[in-house]
Amino acid sequence: MSLLEIQSLSVTLPVADGERQVLFDVDLTLEEGETLALVGESGSGKSMTARSILRLLPPRARVDGSIVFDGRSVLDADPAELRELRRTQIGMIFQDARSSIDPVRTVGDFLTEGLLIGGMSRKDAQARALQSLDAVRISDARARMRAYPHELSGGMLQRVMIASVVQAGHRLILADEATSALDVTTQAEVVGILAELQKTHGLAMLFITHDLDLAASICHRTAVINRGRIVEVQDSDALYSAPTHEYTIQLLASRPNPAGRNTP
Structure with a gap:
């Protein structure tokens, strides 16, 4: 059994004049230690897929299908089970770290809160937080x-977000456009940190991006989503060199041709 199995996932959201379906029969699997890219243009359903995995959806959203993590149904989890899943098993790195961290609390408060809730002493929680900051190359x-x-x-705040996920011992990271708000140099540094931590700790990662070049460089497989539907899933190199769906071909054609890769 895969670490994460998503089958026939459909999501319908309430809107002003009724309802709008935003995901249509999404099927995805993710293995232990694997990095899967989910790529598509803005509004294609990438973030909605990630949010569905943790049930971070608006009130009155309707979800059909199944999401199974390590043999457990996420959609059937009660509130206590869902909190525990978010705290210890599946972590999410959002696009804008600044909007995800309480501005009136210190970085230390942010990093130790979950550890203290889990029963760790304040001394041990602070030591763990310091270790996690060292792991993401934050000096002093x-x-x-x-x-x-x-x-x-x-860039520093995004590293803090990554540290919060790593220190919790999560087995799956949902990285939702985690580098798109950063400059090119900082983006490369953050991607390098994610790849290193993924390899060191054997983490599985769903890496959400609109950048096929970036997906091909760090992800084992790539899934392409368009208008709420998965249109293609391949090994990243194979998808880049021999895409099978017209939408993927169009995405590749819209990107500059990187050195060393052939245009499909």
Whole structure:
């Protein structure tokens, strides 16, 4: 059994004049230690798919199909089970770290909160948080623990978000456009950190991006989504060199041709 199995996932959201279906029969699997890219243009359903995995959906959203993580149904989980799943098993890195961290609390408060809730002593929680900051290459970690979000750059805050996921021991990371708001140099650094941590800890990762070049460079497989439907899933290199769906071909054609790769 795969670590994550999504079958026939459909999501319908309430809108002003009724309802709107945004995902249509999505099927995806993710193995232990695998990195799967989910690519598509803005509004294609990438983030909605990731949010569905953790049931981070608006009130009155209707979800059909199944999402099974490590043999357990996510859609059937009660509130306590869902909180535990989010706290210890599946972590999410959002696109804008600044909007995801409480601006009036320190980085240390943000990193230790979940550990304290889980029963860890404050001393041990602080030590774990310092270790996680070191793991994502944040220098002078003890001083950063005392800092507030507005005192850190966007790239530094994204590293803090990654640290919060790693220290919790999550088995699956949902990285939702985790690098798109960063400059090119910082983006490369963050991608390198994610790839290194994924390899070191054997984490599975769903890497959401609109950038097929980036997906091909770090992900084992790539799934392409268009208008709420998965249109193609292949090994990343194979998809890049020999796409089978017209939408994938159009996505590739819209990108600059990287050195060393052939245009399909």
